Amino acid sequence: MGTPDPGLRLTDVVVGYRSPRRWPLRGVDTVVVADINARAEPGTVTAVLGPNGAGKSTLLRSLMGLQPLLAGSVTLAGDELDGLPARERARRSAVVLTDRVEVGLLTGREVAELGRHPHHGFSSRLSPAEHRLVDDTLQRLHAEALADRRFSEMSDGQRQRILLARALVQQPELLLLDEPSAFLDVGARVDLMALLQAIAADRGITVVLSTHEVELALRMGDALWLIDGSRLSSGTADELIANGEIGRVFETAVTHFDPGSRTFQLRP
Known part of the structure; x- marks a missing residue:
């Protein structure tokens, strides 16, 4: 190979956009x-x-x-993205949108930590190495001051920085x-x-x-x-x-x- x-x-x-399927024909x-x-x-x-x-x-x-x-x-x-299982696609590709994200009362650090969940699910604890990865990523993005602040209390620009941290913590x-x-x-x-x-x-x-x-x-x-x-x-x-x-x-x-x-x- x-x-x-x-x-x-x-x-x-x-x-583009799929047309609605209407029996017996589909639109353009x-x-x-x-x-x-x-x-x-x-x-x-x-x-x-x-x-x-x-x-x-x-x-x-x-x-x-x-x-x-x-x-x-x-x-x-070399792998078709559409053919990847959802969890593998989530591990290998990360997304940052401008859409407003609501995450309840989570802090900046907790939002960034969500980037590890595609790798081992929501029930597992982060390892010491993963905690260091989160800390290093927040520092690299000059977002360490946001780590303990509620995400809901951040400005749009600060939120964008934390969402980028979450994506990078995913290691895509x-x-x-x-x-x-x-x-x-x-x-x-x-x-x-x-x-x-x-x-x-x-x-x-x-x-x-x-x-x-x-x-x-x-x-x-x-x-x-x-x-x-x-x-x-x-x-x-x-x-x-x-x-x-x-x-x-x-x-x-x-x-x-x-x-x-x-x-x-x-x-x-």
């Missing part, structure tokens, strides 16, 4: 993005870009297993994040992207995130998936800038993209 293909692979993938599925062939490598951060409504969240939710693929296959280290091969910087100020967004890059490289995790922060993704993303008009283009920032895709997708009547500075500027 050959060596498993590392990282995340999308082959002829179509994402709604396709959002079609014919996706893309790769995300271990140890890197891949940013998913596109205009509002292009399908970034639909793609991420399909990769997360929250809605079915309409066609194609998604593999992680694949980390999927939907708009992880949505509740953060400008400086914290840069810090988060740098942190994700460092963690991906250190742990060999494949990180895929959707974002509206185009300029930040161009500066710091290892690779880009660009969605526009039901199609996806992939490549490095240099490649998508050089072929004009970034400007074509995001320029407006008022702003234009300057390749030299990698910023959007007002038209003269």
